[in-house]
Amino acid sequence: MxxxxxxxxxxxxxxxxxxxxxxxxxxxxxxxxxxxxxxxxxxxxxxxxxxxxxxxxxxxxxxxxxxxxxxxxxxxxxxxxxxxxxxxxxxxxxxxxxxxxxxxxxxxxxxxxxxxSMLGTCLVGQQGLATDVANRNFPLSLAVPRGYAVLSTLQQDLYKVILTDSQEDAYQLVLKSLVDGSLGLCKVYDEQVAGFPHSDKLQAIFPPIDISYxxxxxxxxxxxxxxxxxxxxxxxxxxxxxxxxxxxxxxxxxxxxxxxx
Missing domain, CATH: 3.40.190.10 (Periplasmic binding protein-like II)
Structure with missing residues (x-):
């Protein structure tokens, strides 16, 4: 037993x-x-x-x-x-x-x-992007990696999306002024951040266009x-x-x- x-x-x-x-x-x-x-x-x-x-x-x-x-x-x-x-x-x-x-x-x-995660995504670009957004100079061209879920939240009449193979490819197009901007991490929970590549040369436009979980x-x-x-x-x-x-x-x-x- x-x-x-x-x-x-x-x-x-x-x-x-x-x-x-x-x-x-x-x-x-x-x-x-x-x-x-x-x-x-x-x-x-x-x-x-x-x-x-x-x-x-x-x-x-x-x-x-x-x-x-x-x-x-x-x-x-x-x-x-x-x-x-x-x-x-x-x-x-x-x-x-x-x-x-x-x-x-x-x-x-x-x-x-x-x-x-709870993260905010902003438009990211060179200095002139903020002026374009403020003056509503749409449509804007955005380079965005394939598969980003935030793409479904973009207003199609405001943005012309160019798909890239990677995040870095997208930002290179922005830095070379071949597109108006891209998308980048700008908010972590309640704190504003510059959590995107080349943040020393590019700036985020607040408020975020999307808050994703x-x-x-x-x-x-x-x-x-x-x-x-x-x-x-x-x-x-x-x-x-x-x-x-x-x-x-x-x-x-x-x-x-x-x-x-």
Whole structure:
């Protein structure tokens, strides 16, 4: 009888401590402060604020281990549609609900408090852009990387969008005066920032044209198989000092200091 009890305890302990691996797909382009570096490798040092947050989240939910893969953004979306990866970092769009699972309230609405980021996007350009906006010299030409969700919020009659392969390509077009502007991170939660490349030469036009919430969005299969794990991850994100990670990468681009948590 004692042997049976011991066996049951061991089996139960094994299940209780089982590790759930979560494969997260994110963009293979340099996109500070979210993701740093380019290509398929995940930098060991300074991987980006979003990756730092997920690594810290592992410590809060000890049975979870994240596996990071980098691919073009559209391929990440295709892979999660086909349940080949478990998670992406994405803003909510109604059409994405068909293949992504987001944290929700009891009434079915999206739970904003469990987002992994709350960031403002501004028009960004050289000095003359502010004058053009003030004088409503529309339409303005904007260079924007492919796949940016904020594109869907732009008024089509005000902006002519030129799609680029990367954020840096977009900003190079602005710096060379080939387009009027681009889009850039200008607000982290309640604090105004210059969180975009070449902020020493370019300026953001306030107020933000979009306030977006990013989420740890999960595949349908992962959510169906691990609902308790999914909720635990979202709940922990809701209690972490997430803004500090983004502000640290923006304000300390060379030597950042991660929040103590």
């Amino acid at each position: 004692r042997l049976i009890a011991t066996f049951c305890f061991v089996v139960f302990s094994s299940f209780a401590s089982a590790t759930t691996f979560v494969t997260v797909c994110y963009e293979d382009k340099n996109a500070p402060p979210f993701f740093l570096g380019s290509g398929f490798d995940v930098p060991e040092q300074r991987p980006g604020a979003t990756i730092e947050i997920l690594k810290s989240l592992e410590k809060q939910v000890s049975t979870v281990r994240f596996v990071f893969v980098r691919k073009p953004w559209q391929r990440c979306l295709k892979n999660i549609k086909n349940n080949k990866v478990d998670a992406v970092i994405a803003s909510y769009r109604s059409e994405r609900s068909e293949f992504l699972r987001f944290p929700r309230n009891l009434d079915g609405s999206i739970n904003l408090s469990l987002a992994i 990013g989420y740890l969005a999960l595949s349908k299969d992962f959510m169906a198989q691990n609902p308790l794990v999914a909720q635990a991850l979202w709940d922990k994100l809701g209690s972490m000092p997430l803004h500090q990670y983004y502000l640290d990468y923006v304000n300390n681009p060379i030597n950042h200091k991660l929040p103590r948590y």
